[in-house]
Amino acid sequence: MKVGLYFGTFNPIHVGHLIIANHMAEYSDLDQIWMVVTPHNPHKNKANLVNDHHRLHMVHLATKGYDKIQPSDIEFRLPQPNYTVNTLAHLQEKFPKHEFCLIMGEDNLKSLHKWKNYEVILERHDIYVYPRISEGHTETMFDNHSKIHKVNAPIIELSSTFIRENVKLGKNITPMIDKKVWEYIDHNLFYKK
Numbered sequence: 001m002k003v004g005l006y007f008g009t010f011n012p013i014h015v016g017h018l019i020i021a022n023h024m025a026e027y028s029d030l031d032q033i034w035m036v037v038t039p040h041n042p043h044k045n046k047a048n049l050v051n052d053h054h055r056l057h058m059v060h061l062a063t064k065g066y067d068k069i070q071p072s073d074i075e076f077r078l079p080q081p082n083y084t085v086n087t088l089a090h091l092q093e094k095f096p097k098h099e100f101c102l103i104m105g106e107d108n109l110k111s112l113h114k115w116k117n118y119e120v121i122l123e124r125h126d127i128y129v130y131p132r133i134s135e136g137h138t139e140t141m142f143d144n145h146s147k148i149h150k151v152n153a154p155i156i157e158l159s160s161t162f163i164r165e166n167v168k169l170g171k172n173i174t175p176m177i178d179k180k181v182w183e184y185i186d187h188n189l190f191y192k193k
Helices: 015-027 052-063 084-094 118-124 160-168 179-188
Strands: 002-008 032-037 069-072 099-105 127-130 148-150
Touching: 002 015, 002 084, 015 032, 015 052, 015 069, 015 099, 015 127, 032 052, 052 069, 052 179, 084 099, 084 118
Parallel strands: 002 032, 002 099, 032 069, 099 127, 127 148
Antiparallel strands: none
16 A cells, blocks of 8 residues: 655644645545644744644544545654654554655755655655745755655645634634634634633
8 A cells, every 4th residue: 555644743734734635645646645643843843732632633623534534643652853764664664565655845845855864765765745835946866856756736825824823813714724623723722822
């Protein structure tokens, strides 16, 4: 089975995440998409994160009804901060018959050369890159790389940061997130302060 790993803090998960995940599930050769909820991205401040299990629950709520998309809490049981190379090694050991690929935005590809052991990741795993409007340039070593596949997915300019900021301002953000996720956020008063 070919599994696309879509990593994120999903703080919170929004329709942009779902559009990308569904596009990868329906229009690529990936059999399944695992939405890997990251407890701690080494490049982000953990203080701004809603509790890990609340974020995982929101991913469960949002992905219900998508047969090829499932939440994953695999990084909850791994040392933090979470490095992708370690998570991939753990998954390959746990599921030796699966082929794991990464799904990332073009903005992340631009910083891939700064990731821990990125050469090992590229040697062992394919990377599916969806377009993002971002500044900077991609390292030329990734141009025409056999393991990097650019996917003609929709460009989604929506971020969890935007959602959080606008919940705090009392704006109506309901078109941007799953109805059940919004009810959960509202009920728990997430992002209001």
